[in-house]
Amino acid sequence: MNYETAIQSIALCKDYKNTKALRDINLEVRKGEIFGLLGHNGAGKTTFLKILVGLTYPSSGEIKIFGEKINFKSRRYFGFLPERVSIPSFLTPLEFLKYSYRLHDFVPKKIYPEIEETLIKVGLENFKKEKVAGFSKGMLQRLGLAQCLLGSPSILLLDEPGSGLDPEGLISFRNIILEENQKRQATIFLNSHRLLEMEKICHRIGILQRGNLVAVGSIEELTKEKNQIHIKLESINQNILELLKKISQHFYFINETEIVLEPRDSTVVREIPKLLIEEGGNILFYSKKKESLEEIFLRITRGEND
Ligand SMILES: Nc1ncnc2c1ncn2[C@@H]1O[C@H](COP(=O)(O)OP(=O)(O)O)[C@@H](O)[C@H]1O
Ligand SMILES: [Mg+2]
Numbered sequence: 001m002n003y004e005t006a007i008q009s010i011a012l013c014k015d016y017k018n019t020k021a022l023r024d025i026n027l028e029v030r031k032g033e034i035f036g037l038l039g040h041n042g043a044g045k046t047t048f049l050k051i052l053v054g055l056t057y058p059s060s061g062e063i064k065i066f067g068e069k070i071n072f073k074s075r076r077y078f079g080f081l082p083e084r085v086s087i088p089s090f091l092t093p094l095e096f097l098k099y100s101y102r103l104h105d106f107v108p109k110k111i112y113p114e115i116e117e118t119l120i121k122v123g124l125e126n127f128k129k130e131k132v133a134g135f136s137k138g139m140l141q142r143l144g145l146a147q148c149l150l151g152s153p154s155i156l157l158l159d160e161p162g163s164g165l166d167p168e169g170l171i172s173f174r175n176i177i178l179e180e181n182q183k184r185q186a187t188i189f190l191n192s193h194r195l196l197e198m199e200k201i202c203h204r205i206g207i208l209q210r211g212n213l214v215a216v217g218s219i220e221e222l223t224k225e226k227n228q229i230h231i232k233l234e235s236i237n238q239n240i241l242e243l244l245k246k247i248s249q250h251f252y253f254i255n256e257t258e259i260v261l262e263p264r265d266s267t268v269v270r271e272i273p274k275l276l277i278e279e280g281g282n283i284l285f286y287s288k289k290k291e292s293l294e295e296i297f298l299r300i301t302r303g304e305n306d
Contacts, residue, residue, distance in 0.1 A: 004031040005067065006155055006187040007052065012061035014047050014211075021047040023211040025061070031154075034181050034188040036198040038297060039208035045191035046083055048208075049159050052189075053080050065155070076104075079153035083160050083191075085144030089133035093124050093143050096132065100147045118146045121176060137164030145173065149180070156180060158190040162197050174201055199293040207300050215300050223291045224299075229272065232258045232285035239279040247272065260289065 007029040014022040021044045029035045037045050050056045051063060054072060065074045087096055097115045119125045122142040132140065141164045148156060161177070162170050178201060180186040192198055198205055199219060207215040215222055233240065236257060244251050244261060247268050251261035263269050273286060291299070 005029070006031040006033075006065065007189060008064045008067075009048075010062050010064070012048075012051070012063060013059045014044070014051065014056070015059045020211050022051075022058075025213050027206055027213060027216065029187060029189055030204075031066075031187050032181070032185040033203045034177065034190070034201055036202035036205045037189070037191045037208055038193065038195065038198060038205055039191075040193060040301070042210075043208040044211045045208055046159055049080070049157050049189075049191060052157060053078060077154045079148035079150070079156045081141075081144050081148040081156070081158045081161055083163070085140045087132050087140060087143060090131060092129050092131055093119060093146070094128045096143065097146060097150065101150055104151050114150065118149050121149070122146045123172060138166060138169050141165055142169070145176065149176075152180075152184060153186070155187045155189065158188065160192055160194075161190055162192065162194050170197065177201060195293045195297055205293070207297060209301050215296075219293055219296070222296045222300075224296075226289045226291055226295075227266065228260055228262050228289040229269070230254075230258070230260050230285070230287050230289050231272075231276070231283065233276065234282035234284060237280060240276060240281050243275055243279050247275065258285075 005028050007027070009025050009027045012022055012025040012027075013020070025048070037048065039045050047056065051058050052065075052070065052074075054070070054075065063070050065077055068074070091099070094115065097118065098111065101111045101115065116125070116128075119128050122145050124139065124142050124146065127135075127139065132143065135143070141161075145158075145161070148158070156177070158177070161173055165173060174197070177188055177190075181188050190198075190202075202219075204216065204218050205222070206213055234257065236259075244259065247264055248261040249264045251259050253259055263272070268275075273283060276283060
């Protein structure tokens with residue numbers, strides 16, 4: 001093991017009255033990585049985060065932070081962006097962040113420069129003295145992120161960070177998360193059902209299904225090569241078309257010169273470039289198709305995990 005573990009859950013279970021929200025979760029999040037927990041609504045993602053920050057307790061099992069069983073002091077490691085950001089409507093961003101900062105264990109004397117910097121980072125500097133009562137969902141989300149970043153915590157816990165954000169907001173959140181990770185090696189743990197967002201930034205992902213952790217790994221590790229080939233040719237003549245019909249089970253055109261084909265017989269795969277060239281084809285691109293995160297997620301959560 002050549003990495004340090006930031007978060008470790010051991011046989012973690014959480015039962016609500018009639019619901020097994022988490023079942024026997026064994027998960028390690030490495031220091032300095034961006035880890036994403038994926039799952040449908042109700043899969044147990046928020047419950048996992050709530051246990052981490054001490055908003056609820058496990059029914060059995062435990063969680064360790066940097067090797068230490070969680071306790072009330074563990075909160076010093078965390079910045080937390082909850083699923084629904086809720087801020088008293090009479091406060092301004094400046095007041096809210098000052099108030100939040102005072103709740104920290106250790107409050108540096110000069111908190112103002114950091115608060116100002118954070119407001120600039122999340123794009124709220126022009127609204128810092130306006131009451132949050134009139135804020136949009138996206139602006140509240142930005143203020144929630146600002147609170148989460150205060151004090152540069154070692155671990156950022158983000159519950160559905162993209163919710164309520166427009167495309168520009170999503171890009172700026174993504175850049176902030178990447179910067180925190182790359183510049184100061186913050187560990188990022190985020191929950192989401194937005195697959196595209198996760199695919200762009202996560203080093204590793206876990207998939208939760210009805211309280212069970214059904215897969216963990218990097219996207220490369222979870223990807224299966226599909227039995228499909230993507231080919232781009234300079235042009236496609238009649239002979240090539242005949243060849244494609246002969247060698248493929250199915251094929252379809254992406255445009256006039258690009259095709260995706262599923263070979264009739266896997267032994268022919270290695271021969272395809274040679275056969276195309278023999279028919280006068282000039283190959284510009286040739287690649288085996290890989291699954292997208294969406295395809296991985298659907299395959300695993302449908303139980304077709306062969
Ligand atoms: N306080 C609670 N009391 C009872 N059931 C709850 C409570 N919180 C969550 N649950 C249930 O636990 C399951 C997991 O919920 P949650 O962790 O919020 O899922 P997710 O964040 O993945 O959408 C759901 O079935 C939900 O209804
Ligand atoms: Mg949730």
